[in-house]
Amino acid sequence: MDTHEFRRLGHDLIEWIAAYREGIEGYPVMSPAQPGDISRQLPRTPPLKPEGLEAILGDLDRIVMSGITHWNHPGFFAYFPSNSSLSSVLADLVCAGLGSQGMSWQTSPAATEVEDVVMDWLRQMLGLSEAFTGVIQDTASTATFCALLCARERTSAFSQNRGGLQAEAVPLMVYASDQGHSSIPKAALLAGFGKDHLRLIPTDADHALRLDLLEAAIQADLAAGRKPCALVAAIGTTATTAMDPLWAMAVLAQKYGLWLHVDAAMAGTAMICPECRSLWNGVEAADSLVLNPHKWMGTGFDLTAYFVRDPEHLIRVMGTNPSYLHTAQDGEVRNLRDWGIPLGRRFRALKLWFLIRDQGVEGLQARIRRDLANAQWLKEQVDAAPGWERMAPVALQTVCIRHVPDTLRGDEAALKTHNLAIAERINHAGRSYLTPSVLKGQQMIRVSIGAEATERKHVEALWADLQAATLGR
């Protein structure tokens, strides 16, 4: 493709994306595709000759679009908000067009220095002290994995430079809430701790980690000769956005010498609003912290913010320093390849830079406050409506509910069928999409509010549809 063809098709695609976003309410939120619907329309073998990109753009409309679930649809209430704001779309275009590499400072100095500056902007926006230094990673899963690797190496006094975890005499222990994200057990297992050395602590009625059970587990492990290593606090659990008691967990972390990692993947964005920050009181004691601007904030996937108190420790765990990557400036600069697992790095900071400048901090705060108010509105409707139960506090923007008709009360199996049917009716109608989920054995319907396009009227429509769905409509 030469630049003339790029211009022609590029302008077409700008129009295509603008029209897509303008017309997004015309699509069913959840893709109606059945398994194999997309792949069976594609040739089994690659083309030998160039096809011309007009053909590809035609296939986007004809084949791909029916297999897209529209995360930027105003009726998207499933999983988590994953906003891909138009300013960050443009930033990704610039990133791709430049095609530069940010693995070392030298390989594109702007990639490192813009990242340094905007991650410090983000630190300030979140109200974090200068004790934290931020770096961009791809996902919270990876960042949490890095955190547990760093914890492992701190507690083991850098076993990786000797015999590794397999040569340690005393097993290291990891603690987290049983409502934490699946990436936490995954990270613990991949880091080699083993399932036997992971303690998933039960939670209280509000689905927050129980401190008494945490401390009892730590003491039992110590008594049995095991070594407490890491504690993960969920600021926003996955199912209900419950808040673990971070301050008290930080006290325990200090008392027992645990690495404290805070997983605020989705909820962390709320902390750009000062009135929300009491929810993570104690965060300053964290050794590491992850939140995803690619969720509620709006940078477009993937852009995870990973903050650490001790970057030198991170570099010592993740760093490599082969001859072919030496540069004259190594002593003066950050080489971000040493701040995570991958060597290569895209210029992802552009997305955050574009977003913050396009919206301003106040613009971003206003949008978060709109979503908080929408969640409170829905909570009030649910609380006032006969037959509906709310399953968890609404700390931020997640509203967990179920419909309990008098005729089914007490019959969990029937309630499961009934609520799954409600969710299915909503999802298949196409106007909204939400995630049915199981909370401590009870089927619920989880409404996650926060798509950039979601206004009050969309939440109102969802509520009307939910009520109608209870009647089988």
Place this chain on the structure above:
Amino acid sequence: MDTHEFRRLGHDLIEWIAAYREGIEGYPVMSPAQPGDISRQLPRTPPLKPEGLEAILGDLDRIVMSGITHWNHPGFFAYFPSNSSLSSVLADLVCAGLGSQGMSWQTSPAATEVEDVVMDWLRQMLGLSEAFTGVIQDTASTATFCALLCARERTSAFSQNRGGLQAEAVPLMVYASDQGHSSIPKAALLAGFGKDHLRLIPTDADHALRLDLLEAAIQADLAAGRKPCALVAAIGTTATTAMDPLWAMAVLAQKYGLWLHVDAAMAGTAMICPECRSLWNGVEAADSLVLNPHKWMGTGFDLTAYFVRDPEHLIRVMGTNPSYLHTAQDGEVRNLRDWGIPLGRRFRALKLWFLIRDQGVEGLQARIRRDLANAQWLKEQVDAAPGWERMAPVALQTVCIRHVPDTLRGDEAALKTHNLAIAERINHAGRSYLTPSVLKGQQMIRVSIGAEATERKHVEALWADLQAATLGR
């Protein structure tokens, strides 16, 4: 940003990228920025109010561009080819514009199904049998890490589901060439094996792993009661693109029950040309294989192809299956979140789909053959030129050389200074950019050919500049 503003700025950026690529030879390849040059031009605090994106686009030209090293410049001979073809730029634009999530099949069926199809196209293009299944990962570093985790779990009979690596009685061993990429020791350390259990095997005069020393190391470990676990073969070492003896290594892997991982990150792209495939004879015996279409092939970073023989094993190591991710189709589809470390996934397959259809297999082959011929041409010039030495065979597109004037012969310190000065002259002149590197204690100049824009005339210009630089010009 609304769609009207998106249209206006989007069209501007399409023109901006086209003009950038057309005028790329006007930039010095290596950024002339000094540490802090970029960051000191950016405000220390985030803007409270929206700034309007015109201001940002102005800052791209005024601030960012001076800090970009131009990896798509025809004079880019450093590190590795990292082609970001214009068709893949458009694919990234579509990916960002759609903003869909591919973590599960249900979260956007097209993301999974297009990936399945194009990864199978790639398998066919590489001449791999149907025994391999491909999945996209971000980088080869991550893929190699996954490979060693899978090896660890196979050899330990899933220790992660019990006490983890820390509960294993017998230490597991990893083997690789001492010319392998830095991501291999990094992966081994992060996976918990420990430096003491990583054997970096010396290489022969052509910089390929020595089989005799490999087998001796395995036997010594067995004799000492250690358990051989994984063997990494470099198809293309980092410094010289040397080829490890894969066939014979596969025989040893089978003999000793080792997981065989093939790191063909850069060189793997050459295998779309059947005449190159003898270089990786034995690849069919690999348990896992990584190559980077985001390098020489041209998809734009990041798009790593990870092929495995046993996807069920990968899923068992990487999989999680929490309630909130259950969907009705789980039994019928691939949920690619379970095929790697991150949960979230961009629609990266679009880049490969666009590239292959835009160029056709034959178009991609023609470009690779052009680069191979350019490397052979440079090799011939070097071999014929008095005072120049070639440090390694030219298997593909990497030409490792140094200048040895009669007056300095035998004086390694002086040769180092002399060759570093040559590289520095070239790099600071701005017409070309290459990487000085140390090979077994000897300073060399490494010429990596394969930027999409690099024609014969650019290699000729580099060779003329290298010769002039020996004279201090």
